[in-house]
Amino acid sequence: xxxxxxxxxKIEAVKIRQGIIxxxxxxxxxxxxxxxxxxxxxxxxxxxxxxxxxxxPKKADRDRFVLSKGHAAPALYAALANRxxxxxxxxxxxxxxxxxxxxxxxxNYVPGVDMSTGSLGQGISAAVGFALASKRQGDxxxxxxxxxxxxxxxxxxxxxxxxxxxxxxxxLTVFVxxxxxxxxxxxxxxxxxxxxxxxxxxxxxxxxxxxxHDFDQIEVAIEEAKRTKDQPTAVxxxxxxxxxxxxxxxxxxxxxxxPKDEQYQIAMNELDAILKALEA
Numbered sequence: 001x002x003x004x005x006x007x008x009x010k011i012e013a014v015k016i017r018q019g020i021i022x023x024x025x026x027x028x029x030x031x032x033x034x035x036x037x038x039x040x041x042x043x044x045x046x047x048x049x050x051x052x053x054x055x056x057p058k059k060a061d062r063d064r065f066v067l068s069k070g071h072a073a074p075a076l077y078a079a080l081a082n083r084x085x086x087x088x089x090x091x092x093x094x095x096x097x098x099x100x101x102x103x104x105x106x107x108n109y110v111p112g113v114d115m116s117t118g119s120l121g122q123g124i125s126a127a128v129g130f131a132l133a134s135k136r137q138g139d140x141x142x143x144x145x146x147x148x149x150x151x152x153x154x155x156x157x158x159x160x161x162x163x164x165x166x167x168x169x170x171x172l173t174v175f176v177x178x179x180x181x182x183x184x185x186x187x188x189x190x191x192x193x194x195x196x197x198x199x200x201x202x203x204x205x206x207x208x209x210x211x212x213h214d215f216d217q218i219e220v221a222i223e224e225a226k227r228t229k230d231q232p233t234a235v236x237x238x239x240x241x242x243x244x245x246x247x248x249x250x251x252x253x254x255x256x257x258x259p260k261d262e263q264y265q266i267a268m269n270e271l272d273a274i275l276k277a278l279e280a
Contacts, residue, residue, distance in 0.1 A: 001216050005048070007278060009215050012082060013043035014275045017244055018268065019078025023094035023101070025264040030094060030103065033254035035075035037179045037239040038146055040213045042079040045144060049222060054084040057111045063141050064114045064130045068123025069148035069177065070104040071256070076113070077101050085112035121154030123147070124174060128160045131172035131232070139171055142226070146175045150182030152193035158203065164232040165204025172232040173225040174205070177212065179241035181252045200234035212237025246270060 016039040024030035046052070050063040067076045074094060081088045093099035100109040104118035114130070117123040127145035134140050151157060164172055176196060184190050193199065201207045206228045210217040218237075225233035241255070242248025245267045259267055 001219050006215050009040075009043045009047060011275065011278050012047045013039045014244070014271055014278065015082050016042055016075060016078040018271050018275075019081060019088065019091045020074040021245065021259060021264060021267045021271065023074045023077065023091040024258040026092045027095035028258050029256075030074050030258050031071040031256050032074065032245075032258065033181070033241040033248055033251070033256075034069060034148060034177060034179065035072040035078075036243045036245060036248065037212070037241050038072060038075050038175075038177050038237075039078075039243065040215065041146065041175060041177075041218060041237065042075055044215060044218045044222070046079045046083045050144070051141065052083075052112070054112065057085060061140050064127070064134075064143045066115045066123045066127040066130070066143070066145040067105055067117050068127065068145050069120065069151055070117030070123060072146070072148075072177075073101075073103060073105050076105055077110070080110070080112040083112070086110070120148070120151040121156030121160075124157055125160040127172060127174070128164045128169060131164065131169040132167055134171045135167070135169060142171045142173070143169075144173050144175065146177060148182065149176055149178045149180065149187060149193060149196065150190065152176065152196065152199075153191050158199075161200065161203040161205065161232075161234075168230040169232045170229050173222065174200075174232065174234045175212075176200075176234065176236045177239055178236050179239040181241045181250070181255065183252075183255050185252055197234075197236050200236070205232050205234040207234050207236065209236045209238070212239040213243060244271060244274060 020035045105113040115126045131143045208221045248254040
């Protein structure tokens with residue numbers, strides 16, 4: 001990948017992470033850990049890959065994105081705001097009673113949200129429906145979905161996967177945020193869905209494993225998915241929950257807890273330092 005492009009995407013990823021911390025801090029609730037782990041992917045999709053237009057968020061041939069792990073809404077909101085779908089300042093209203101930015105994405109109120117999500121497993125089912133529609137319209141658009149690794153414990157995920165492969169939905173790319181932590185502990189402690197790559201392959205997916213924080217690897221995986229015909233693609237992203245906030249990294253207690261005053265300041269100082277180094 002061109003270094004200048006990579007630099008720009010890294011900067012956007014930091015801004016997404018800043019938005020995540022800002023919004024969850026102001027809300028005094030939310031899910032920062034699993035939002036921080038997908039910031040790099042969202043930076044690549046929203047600032048480089050996807051065919052979208054903030055001025056026409058409902059354009060018929062736009063690429064679709066479905067956040068199947070809907071509790072990571074702070075990451076999606078931050079990406080959309082920084083991409084120009086709505087003001088960045090509105091991130092501070094997350095989960096407020098009169099805000100359109102609620103705890104899970106709502107397609108009826110938030111510009112740029114293609115599907116309301118929150119009940120785990122249902123998002124990928126909607127993404128499969130989008131991909132079927134795209135195929136029937138002559139591959140009009142591509143569909144991207146993000147699942148949590150704990151979400152793979154839902155049976156509906158595998159029903160959707162089976163259908164996607166059976167219908168040869170090659171415009172569908174599923175990303176698994178494989179940070180190895182879910183609400184109650186590690187995957188091994190709760191109910192491990194491993195081996196994840198082998199399971200998707202057995203269901204008929206083209207399967208790719210990458211470092212989900214490496215833009216070169218993200219790019220290679222997406223380009224490979226675009227070349228793949230007659231089968232959907234699953235990209236298993238090895239990630240760090242709480243990425244780039246030192247005290248949140250790999251800590252399960254930050255799955256669904258908001259930073260307090262001192263923690264907020266530490267996180268923003270760390271992210272500011274990363275941003276300044278990138279912009280130097």
